[in-house]
Amino acid sequence: MMADDLDELMVLVKICVKECMMYCSEWLVASGEWMTNNPSAVVSRWRAQLQVQCPRTDLMTYLSRNKLFSFIRRLSTVQNELTRETLQRSTQLTTNRLEDVGLSKDERKSVLEDCTEDISHVATYLKPTFNFAAYVNKSETLQQLVMLNVNLSLLEKNKEAVPYVLGLNFEKDVKNHVVWLSELGIDNIGWFLTKNPFIFRESLENLLVRINYMKSKNFSDSMITAIISRNPTWLMFSTQQIDERLGFFQIEFCLTGRQVRALAVQQPKLITYSKHRVKINIFAFKEEMGLNSDEVKSVLLKKPNLFMKNQIGLLKTFEYVHKDMGIPIERIVDMPEVLFCRLFRLKQRHLFLKSLGRAMYDAKKPNYVSLRTLVSGSDVNFCDNVAKSSIQTFNAFLKTL
């Protein structure tokens, strides 16, 4: 019951913070006070603040009538122990109770007497902060994460991740997962955890079940390592979800089991990518570009990343290659990497070749330029090998565009 109350109150605080972003800092300060002092007093102060400052009157009335009254009554029963424990978990600080310091309530001395006890480690809680840096020198977990090469500065951009990571305990929550992941063969644990700090939410049994599922689908150990280390979010998906995703690609593109496995290894992110976006790109390939099913399948197996690209950019590149450069669809399907090339780069090189009279993309005619060599290599290589010209001429040409 008590824990429920606390959770519910935290939800309420979250709503308040979300709704009144202007008063965010005040709320946070208040929450610090609430932990230490009498909760009901603070909550009633919030209510007063709400009434004075909250621009959303409907929210205010809703809170005051329905929630806050009952909370004040119920909170008075919540013990201070519980609140302190919650705070310790959330800030990772060693807070000192009176008993730990060596003082008990009974033997309180007069303030006029000399103080002989060591009270230097009695300190206030850390104030609200914008980043991990304020906590890192005091938090064991954060220090260990830095040693694992986790980039905390990137992590803190995810608002959800910050309170979650601060609440972790290295020995209890983190250690076993890290050991398990490194036993799985993942080298870059730091990068992995930067991308997906929420892996600690999944229990090791769950993760093992997901790995066993992949083994049951004939993924070899090296394949599993390759997939997990390149797509840190893969393990967050349940076996049902992964099964459904693999099934989606198998049915949509009529793939064999071997091809599905090869696809998952070649681009593991595609499997867990937003299905909606993939469907939009399938539509772009089939309806807007006019590829048939077999062609779409061959594009998928050659360059699965194309299905994660933005549809509009993809179409622009395709239109330029197909209409302006006059390359038939069959050739584009043969070399789908041309669709990866940034449009301005493609334009620059094509127009330069055109100005030299070398824009010949038909393999049966002399001076043929392969699409692959057109889009690959540095500008110097392009000028030497494809355009048979000098880089200075190319640079001068670029300044006329």
Place this chain on the structure above:
Amino acid sequence: MGMKVLTDSAETVWKSLNGLLCVYKPADVSCNNVCKTIAYKITSELNHMNCRQPIDYVSIEGDPSKHLTVIRRPNLADHPLVVGERYHPDDVRCTWSSFLGFNTSGVLLLGLQNGTKTAFYIRMSKLMRAYRIKGKLGRATDNFYKDGKVVEKTTYKFIKRHHLDGLLASMQSAHQKKMFELCGVELQSQTAYDLAIQGPIRPADSKIPVIYGIKCVHFDSPDFIIEVHCINEYETYLKTLIHEIGIKLRSTANCTGIQCIRHSYFDLDKALLRKHWTLQSIVTNLEQCSNVINEHQNLIRQDSVTLQ
């Protein structure tokens, strides 16, 4: 030729990154985007150089009633993994001296760090810019540019080079007359005469576009290219110019490309191409531009109404 970055210390390079930068802005990229890209390029390269080490964390530990020890250990709160890389693109101040529109390509002057002041002075001194504008006869679009919706189609075979030349000459003379009107002096007065003998003059108002020279440099019907020397122009103005030319020629025309080829003393040779936006080239370019400014002090401090 230019200055070469010899040091390996990011701090030294960072402190030297002040001044004016002359870049080649590609078409279909906004000025804002160019600034951001350059700031990103600079900081990412600086972060790969020798950056500042984390400072020490000093803590005093022990029992205060007995013995205290001072302990220094590396400060994790200053570690790049915790506070982020040493140089962040937001730290770079970068702004343009004269705005170029989205579809315009060509010479763009950017002020970097303390050079943003120089960029501001250059904007205030209203320097002349030269544009090469491509047009195509036969079609009018709703936004006067090639990507707009076609609203009218006309014949254009009857238009010859001399038609265009004649029209442009009359436009130029009309603008030169306007130049004196904008000065606020009576045309038939001694003051106007005194101004006129000084040569072309710059407008006091920074809003009204003035064209000093306009000529056709290429005519291959239906495509043509005109070169315009002007002050206070903006992208839409140049597009409508092509549209007007089309109408005056008893046909229609739309703009197919705008390129700024010169901004006072800064021409295409000095402009950095997009692929050359690297720390080394930027430092070299900053030095070249500062040489130009030192040679021509009138770039940042104008004390005469005449055009230089």
